[in-house]
Amino acid sequence: MNAAACRSAFGNVCKDQKELIKLIHEAQSLSGGFELADLFPSKKILHGISGMKSKLMKARNKVDVVLNNIINVHRENRANGKSCNGESGAEDFIDVFLRIMESGEFPLPLTNDNIKAVILDMFVAGSDTSSSTVIWALSEMIKSPSVMVKAQAEVREVFKGKKTFDDETELEKFTYLKLVIKETVRLHPPTPLLVPRECREETNIDGFTIPLKSKVLVNVWAIGRDPESWKSPECFIPERFENSSIEFTGNHFQFLQFGAGRRICPGIQFGLALVTLPLAHLLYKFDWKLPEGINAKDLDMTEANGISARRQSDLYLIATPYVSPLD
Ligand code: HEM
Numbered sequence: 260m261n262a263a264a265c266r267s268a269f270g271n272v273c274k275d276q277k278e279l280i281k282l283i284h285e286a287q288s289l290s291g292g293f294e295l296a297d298l299f300p301s302k303k304i305l306h307g308i309s310g311m312k313s314k315l316m317k318a319r320n321k322v323d324v325v326l327n328n329i330i331n332v333h334r335e336n337r338a339n340g341k342s343c344n345g346e347s348g349a350e351d352f353i354d355v356f357l358r359i360m361e362s363g364e365f366p367l368p369l370t371n372d373n374i375k376a377v378i379l380d381m382f383v384a385g386s387d388t389s390s391s392t393v394i395w396a397l398s399e400m401i402k403s404p405s406v407m408v409k410a411q412a413e414v415r416e417v418f419k420g421k422k423t424f425d426d427e428t429e430l431e432k433f434t435y436l437k438l439v440i441k442e443t444v445r446l447h448p449p450t451p452l453l454v455p456r457e458c459r460e461e462t463n464i465d466g467f468t469i470p471l472k473s474k475v476l477v478n479v480w481a482i483g484r485d486p487e488s489w490k491s492p493e494c495f496i497p498e499r500f501e502n503s504s505i506e507f508t509g510n511h512f513q514f515l516q517f518g519a520g521r522r523i524c525p526g527i528q529f530g531l532a533l534v535t536l537p538l539a540h541l542l543y544k545f546d547w548k549l550p551e552g553i554n555a556k557d558l559d560m561t562e563a564n565g566i567s568a569r570r571q572s573d574l575y576l577i578a579t580p581y582v583s584p585l586d
Pocket residue numbers: 380381382384385386388389392444448449450453454455515516517518519520521522523524525526527529530531533534
């Protein structure tokens with residue numbers, strides 16, 4: 260998944276990919292929003308004592324070095340006449356930015372920081388969100404074999420007789436898999452507290468005063484498991500979305516897994532493709548079971564702390580290659 264996010268953000272699978280992932284995980288666990296210093300934002304001294312600020316600055320500086328390298332390689336290539344650095348031979352995102360920068364055609368000044376912000380956003384927002392969704396989907400399906408069988412039957416029907424499986428037009432044929440993905444993110448939203456907001460005016464909700472400038476976290480993890488909004492909320496039942504109008508558009512407040520309002524995730528369609536295609540491949544190519552001696556009901560489903568709710572422990576499954584009768 261990181262390779263796909265890398266290709267879309269940087270044009271290529273970059274050599275620093277592993278280092279970047281490590282740094283981003285480090286920064287994500289720092290930015291979960293539950294450090295002492297976060298709870299008392301006006302007490303600047305806490306930021307110093309907790310070491311939070313210096314840890315964040317260190318992580319930021321290391322990420323900056325990697326991103327600068329990527330941009331510099333693009334600059335050098337362009338200076339040597341190679342203006343299309345994408346793996347496919349076309350311009351990649353950074354080439355487009357540099358071209359616009361050089362031409363001066365953009366009405367606002369574009370800086371290296373703007374490029375870094377966009378590519379880092381794409382890399383961070385596109386990697387863990389999609390990989391954690393695929394892993395949670397497999398975790399849930401291994402506990403609900405009938406769902407796995409149904410999803411696999413659909414995928415094997417859609418891919419029947421096909422030589423390649425990367426045709427995006429197939430995506431809409433995965434109607435049941437789409438329900439599986441919705442149900443997976445209902446229980447395991449990759450961004451469980453959305454992106455923090457700041458209260459821009461003092462507000463009163465249900466008798467509680469929310470002071471100006473409060474940091475506001477929307478707990479979509481809890482909303483997705485709220486019995487007032489969902490029947491049997493703790494159960495994994497993809498069929499609950501069948502014939503339901505609930506979508507990822509930010510209009511259904513019980514299901515804000517991609518956020519809402521003007522900060523809603525701009526990568527919804529891309530994110531869904533990044534989840535659906537790899538998951539479909541895994542379901543098509545392999546049959547899955549738990550290692551000997553592990554019972555599905557004992558599978559640890561604990562989520563890790565931090566801004567993204569990945570599995571706390573790795574998921575180990577036995578994959579048996581599936582040979583299609585048409586192969
Ligand atoms: C399963 C996949 C994904 C999920 C569940 C997801 C979810 C989210 C959520 C919940 C937010 C915060 C929205 C809010 O606070 O209202 C967000 C923001 C964002 N997402 Fe995604 N996302 C996914 C994939 C992607 C991908 C593939 C990209 C781009 C390559 C992307 C780019 C962004 C960006 C740039 C933001 C920040 C938007 C802003 O603050 O203005 N996301 N995403």
